[in-house]
Amino acid sequence: MTRICVAGGTGQVGREVVRQALQLGHEVSVISRYPPVPGDEGAYDGADYYRADVTTGEGLAAALAGAAVVIDCLEGRSGRGLKDFAAGGARLLNAANDAGVRKAVLLSIINCDQVPLSFYRSKADKEGRYAASSLETVTVRATQFHSLLAQLFAAGARVGLIPVIKGARFQTIAPGEAASALLEAAFEKPSQELHRLRTVGGPAVNGMAELAETWKNFSGSRARLVRLPLPGATGRYLREGGNLVPEHRYGTETFAGWLAKRADSL
Numbered sequence: 001m002t003r004i005c006v007a008g009g010t011g012q013v014g015r016e017v018v019r020q021a022l023q024l025g026h027e028v029s030v031i032s033r034y035p036p037v038p039g040d041e042g043a044y045d046g047a048d049y050y051r052a053d054v055t056t057g058e059g060l061a062a063a064l065a066g067a068a069v070v071i072d073c074l075e076g077r078s079g080r081g082l083k084d085f086a087a088g089g090a091r092l093l094n095a096a097n098d099a100g101v102r103k104a105v106l107l108s109i110i111n112c113d114q115v116p117l118s119f120y121r122s123k124a125d126k127e128g129r130y131a132a133s134s135l136e137t138v139t140v141r142a143t144q145f146h147s148l149l150a151q152l153f154a155a156g157a158r159v160g161l162i163p164v165i166k167g168a169r170f171q172t173i174a175p176g177e178a179a180s181a182l183l184e185a186a187f188e189k190p191s192q193e194l195h196r197l198r199t200v201g202g203p204a205v206n207g208m209a210e211l212a213e214t215w216k217n218f219s220g221s222r223a224r225l226v227r228l229p230l231p232g233a234t235g236r237y238l239r240e241g242g243n244l245v246p247e248h249r250y251g252t253e254t255f256a257g258w259l260a261k262r263a264d265s266l
Helices: 012-023 060-064 079-083 085-098 118-131 146-157 175-187 208-219 232-239 255-260
Strands: 003-007 027-032 047-051 069-072 103-109 136-142 161-165 195-200 224-228
Touching: 003 012, 012 027, 012 175, 027 060, 060 085, 069 085, 069 175, 079 085, 079 118, 085 103, 085 118, 103 118, 103 175, 118 136, 136 175, 146 161, 146 208, 146 255, 161 208, 175 195, 208 224, 208 255
Parallel strands: 003 027, 003 069, 027 047, 069 103, 103 136, 136 195, 161 224
Antiparallel strands: none
């Protein structure tokens, strides 16, 4: 049995990491700015939840105490969280080092250093902090999650128009399978290479229009698909397949399979 600390353990992938780690018999502590109380949805029996904040360092020492591995599933989508995303990663690593943690695993995005969007750039900057750490680190770069496309399609459907980027393809992955990859990285054998990069993608590559039609079939939406060009570097990145890693397929849950499990809530 190993004690792991999951930073961002109340988020989409973090919750899956916590659930799977507990099922494997590990001890789990969770870092969250707003930890759930017992009985709340998303709170798992057996996990220890700590109120802690990587932007200030408050609470990190207590949450990391006794942990052998920290898995970083934190997100910083806007505001202070985005601005301080990489620096927060450095604070987490420093606190982990002080606590005697031997290894840190980071969830990141495929080819995030190739996209000129602030969210992606923050991921790349954080990867750099991990690569400079004195701890052993593994950065797991994943393709986009099934849920990202589902949320985009649902948002468009509310106004009757589902946007589809011309020429875009996706290799989406289930959040639960991304969590499995993080845990595999956490418990893989030590390597002579101090900092390692692992890439995981979903089991299938699909055009965005095909994915949108699949979502419509499961949701029952009658919204119309609108094919739009996306100019600039981000559009070129998608058209050229920078978000795809067909040589690194991981897991078996397709977009359709993932939707089928959630058909009642779409």
